[in-house]
Amino acid sequence: MWLHAEREGSGPPLVLVHGFTQTRRCWGPVAEDLATDHAVVRVDAPGHGMSTDVLAGLRGGGRLIADQGGEATYLGYSMGGRYLIHLALANPELVRGLVLLGATAGIDDPEERAARVRADEATAARIRELGLLEFLQTWIAQPLFAGIPPERQYLLERMENTVDGLESSLLQSGTGAQDPSWDKLHRLDMPVLVVAGERDEKFTALGRRLQEAIGANATFATVPGAGHAAHLEQPEAFLDVLRPWLAAHDL
DSSP, X not given: OOOOEEEEOOSSEEEEEOOTTOOGGGOTHHHHHHXXXXXXXXXXXXXXXXXXXXXXXXHHHHHHHHHHHOSEEEEEETHHHHHHHHHHHHOGGXXXXXXXXXXXXXXXXXXXXXXXHHXXXXXXXHHHHHOHHHHHHHHHTSGGGTTSOGGGSOHHHHTTXXXXXXXXXXXXXXXGGOXXXXXXXXXXXXXXXXEEETTOHHHHHHHHHXXXXXXXXXEEEEXXXXXXXXXXXXXXXXXXXXXXXXXXXXX
């Protein structure tokens, strides 16, 4: 079983893993900039894009992502970050550096996690009820993504997904399905950059918690003027955070 991936550029390897409902084609200016001096691998996560028939939870998906990326620096946004936390814990020897944007290590409280499972199940049912296009339109219209300009919403690119793929992804790799791993994060000894949009209060708090749980090898930064999808809302500001960190660690 293999994930679909596209490669461009040359230099130190850098693997990009997108968020829920996106595809490898939704990184926009960030991927273009990074490919000027990195060997960029853009992966379609399980259930997305041309990996739409791949069924894998966070652990299995992390392994499949590693099969595409090998030994590299890994950058994951939201759902992509959840995959990469599992990858870095299971195969730290493959992760030269780790960048987590708008990510979480899971929901601690069992009742809250169970409630999130029910919410994810309801959303999965809504995907099938509405159909792909209408669901994507309602997903992008959420307040969480209000800061993304129209030209970087990538609706056409997201239409490469399927109802079955998104439904399976949400049920197998949604936040409700994520085993909390906060107590394991101290094992990560590679350089880690944790990023959140300045206006994303929830993931700013989660980001600070990630940094503290990982330890001294982790750095936390916010992207000015950005919400949850900071790399799409403010790509230049996101790169202003990312690039100095990559350079400082020779990644």
